[in-house]
Amino acid sequence: MVTEGPVRPSCCRQGRTRCGHAETRTECEEVAGPTDLSTVQGNLPGALTTFVGRRREVAEIRRLLSEARLVTLTGVGGVGKTRLALEAAFAARTGFADGVWLADLASVPDPSEVAGTVAMALGGLDLGIRPVADHLSSYLSGRQVLLVLDNCEHVIDACAGLVQSLLSSAPGLRILATSRHMLAIPAERLVTVHPLPQTDAVDLLRDRAAAVGPKFQVTDRNWSACARLCRELDGLPLAIELAAARLRTLTVEQVADRLEDRFGLLTSGNRLGPPRQRSLRAMIDYSYELCGPAEQLLWHRLSVFSGSFSLDAAEGVCSGDGMAPSDVMDLLDRLVNQSIVLATDKQGRHARYQLLEAIREYGRERLAESGEEQLLRRRHRDFFLALAQHIDGDWCGPRQAENMARLRAEHGNLRSALRYRADPRATLALAAALRFHWVLGGLLGEGRRQLEHALTAAPEPTPARADGLICGAWVALCQGDHAVTERWLTEAEKLGDDLGLPSVKAWAETLRASLATRQERWAEARALAEAALPAQRALQDGPGEIYALLVLGLLRILLRDPRATQTCQETLAAAEAHGDLMGRGYALWLLGWDAWVRGDLEAGTRFARSSLDTGRGFHDYLGTAQELELLACLSADGGHHNRAARLLGAATAVLRELGTEIAAVNPYAARSRRECEKAVVRALGPQAYGAAFDEGARHSTPAQAIDYGLGSDDTGTGVDTAPDTATNPLTHRENQVAALVAQGKSNQQIASALALSPRTAEFHIKNILAKLAFGSRAQIAAWWTGNHSSAS
Known part of the structure; x- marks a missing residue:
């Protein structure tokens, strides 16, 4: 944005x-x-x-x-x-x-x-x-x-x-x-789109040259040479930018003279094509020849990336065979200074880089000529396979949101790596290692297609196939395709038994428990979940344990099992112990539902809001929709029917993005929603309900819906969240945090009061400092107190 x-x-x-x-x-x-x-x-x-x-x-x-x-x-x-x-x-x-x-x-x-x-x-x-x-x-x-x-x-x-x-x-x-x-x-x-006219072309040359060499100026003495250079380059902006990078070390006249020679070679050679394409090719050729051998080699190798790339990827893929990893950063910096490579993102934790498409095409030609193309494609695949497996194994921990963002940033490269099919088993291993990218990153459809292709290409009974089948079954389950889920789980279980893979058996039992729950086969679901949990714990599989607890906790709530609250608390404790922020959000949702079923609307609202808040920074459509619907049910039972209608509208809008309804993936929650909706329509009347519903439905992405859901006035925390003034840029949750900062609370105390993790509390404080341009908590307290007094 x-x-x-x-x-x-x-x-x-x-x-x-x-x-x-x-x-x-x-x-x-x-x-x-x-x-x-x-x-x-x-x-x-x-x-x-x-x-x-x-x-x-x-x-x-x-x-x-x-x-x-x-x-x-x-x-x-x-x-x-x-x-x-x-x-x-x-x-x-x-x-x-x-x-x-x-x-x-x-x-x-x-x-x-x-x-x-x-x-x-x-x-x-x-x-x-x-x-x-x-x-x-x-x-x-x-x-x-x-x-x-x-x-x-x-x-x-x-x-x-x-x-x-x-x-x-x-x-x-x-x-x-x-x-x-x-x-x-x-x-x-x-x-x-025509080339730039002469005046604009010279202006562009001046602007770009000044960026790489601040002393450069267009003067009466060199204006004609600048105009000649731009004219020779046919006013093509890319060619002019490449030429501008050379003005750090050469005069305009030198660049123009050398290009005249280059054009002569092109005209007499076999590179046919429209004149403007020849002039662009001449400028790229010229830029290439002015690079040193090591810079040229890196240029070739960087062309293997699809879209943008990070420094560690460039080091991992491009080093070797004449280039040390320690050389890559310096060479990359030189290519950036010559406008060969663009530094596209300097805002995040890691800078990213990109080749313009014409530059990348040129590099791919040179890479093919060098005979290294297949070697580089394999290195590229191996790097992203290792990255995916590392993130998969490190899923639980403080870098979870960062890892999700990294996978999304690398999506083009991951696709490219999956297209390199010289080793079908490695392709399958990569597709399976991306399970969290597919399931929790909003890419179920693509994940399903990639897994189907990889499973077809690698039919041998290997551990990679077993993992791929488990991943595919999870994806299909989330899509509501129960027949495919059953088929893939059956094959995975046989492979797990034949190859002695206890993790496959544990995950198969967990997914079968979830499948049986969605099909409302309660006794079978409970037996499977109760068997899956100790198996996952024995393997010390954090995500597996949390998922098994989530399924078991949900079952016990649905069956009114007196152990339900304890199981939900165990789920939250496990998620926090493993550092699984998304798992924590789902555990809070379970606790909210359990409290609602028990009639504790205040606790239910507090848990549901905390669950919604924990989802910030993730791309979880289904989780956000479920949390909003739970909040709607709690609001309706508390007599806040207008708010419930708005929350139902937001939940419906988020689910519409999924191309599904809650009934397809969560039939038991769907029944609760229908009852809630009937009660709200009775209380408000169809017209008022429709207006409130439409207001909520304007918020259709998880980020929008979370802000909207937490902006309602059912805090359930006892924290006065004023001020609500025209000069207040904070969200509802940030106002809550600011109020507690003003009371002198520590991050841990704020987290406890609002049912957040300390990390989430720290995240909100950083946002408040950034929005208000403050440097200390004392400034937050003074601002909040002053505005609160004036609002009172």
Whole structure:
């Protein structure tokens, strides 16, 4: 999400906008005007460079988007289609209530992956059994969204089919595409992106050269040479940026003279093609030749990555055979300084890098010529297999949320690694090691397809196949496909017995207990769960133990077993002992449900809210929906019918993203929901219920729904959460934490009072400090006390 406005450079204050080729953008206020960006949704990348020229093109694209459903930017490689599309999308952002979303298709080689890539860009919606395109159509049908499809040319037919399908089912959808070829569907309006005119091209050269060499200036003495250089490069932004990187060590005249020689070689050689493509190739060739042998070698090897990559991945995949791991960071830095590699994310804990597609294609050509391509693809697969297995084995612990985020960031590379099928058993091991990515990361549909393919390709009775079958059964169970769950569990159990794999037997029993519970075969479910728990404990499998306890606790609640509360408490204790934050959230949900069943509405509400709060930072649609529905039932039983209706609306909206209903995965909770809904409609009347329900249904992502659910006024904590003033930027939960900080409570005491983990309490305090621009807890206390007094 965009969180702050663009920086307005000095040239903009003089009445000009600035733009260029780079993959990210800033914008002048003259184009878009000042805006409250805190309400804007989307995933457009943050600005790394300024935007030079093309003001009329931005305005024209915005105009076309107001009239047409599909606008396609076409032009040669390197002309700046992506950069212009991002700028125009950013300028148009306030016209789309549900956000502006970018799906980059450059690294998608298989047309069958286009829909899944778009779903991933929209937040990971590949969850059900039905085709992803159908799910996308349902998801977008009621939304006002601008979707940017970047780099469509190599999967043009798949893009055209998907676009036509989405536009026909989603009247509020607009699509801005970039492609070297038109999509050729009836709704399409074309914008041909031309090279920069001379003045803008020189401005871009000045801007980029000044970034790498602050002393560089365009003067009367060198202006003609700058113009000649830009003219020789046909005004192509990418070529100009590559040339600008050379102006740290060469004069403009030297670069232009050397390029003249390069063009002569191209013209007389066998590299045929349109002149502008030859000029881009010449500039890339020239940049390549100015790199040292080690830099060239790293360039080749980095081209094996799909999308962005991290430093540790570059070190792990690219080192060896003439390159030490310790050399990679320095060489990577040199390539960044030469505009060969982009540093795309400096905000998170780990920087990420990316090759522009033209640069990556060039590197792949050189890699193939070197004879190292298969070696590098194998290293790439091995690195991401090791990463996936490490995260799988380290799932429980303080880095759980960070590991989930890492898997999502590496999704393109994980896909690429799964496509390297020289060793089917390794592919299967990778697909199985990604179980938490598939099940808890919102990627059930893709996980199911990857596992089916890997299991088919590696039919041998191996431990990897047993693990793959268990993972596949879990995925199918979460999709509500009980027949496939049963089939895969049966084969996994036989393999586990034949190969002597106790972990397979324990997980099979646990999943069978969950399956029997969903099918309401109570006696069988209880026997299986009671057998699975000691087996998981004997293996010291943290996730397995927590899952078995969750199933057993749920069963005991449903069967009114007097041991239910104790089992739920054991589940929470196990999750906290293992450091499983997501497991802790589900355990709190169980405790909330148990308290509700026992008639303790205050405790139930406290547990349910804590469960919802624990889900922050995760992408758990199902867990969020279940927690909201429990809160709705508690609110209805407490007489807060309007609040219950709003919470039911939010839960329904979140489930709609899953492409399912609660009954498909949780029939017992579905009955409770139906009873709650009937009671609320009786109390409010159909019209008032519908209005409150629709208000809640506006919050459809887990993050939105969690904020909304915790923003209601049923705290159940006894903590006064004022102030509620126009100047208060904190969420409801953050106000609770601030109130306790003002009372002098420690993190541990805050966690106990609000049924949080100390880590979550610390997370909220850091958020409060950041939002209020404070540096100490004392400042929080003074701010809260002052505002509370004035509010009183």
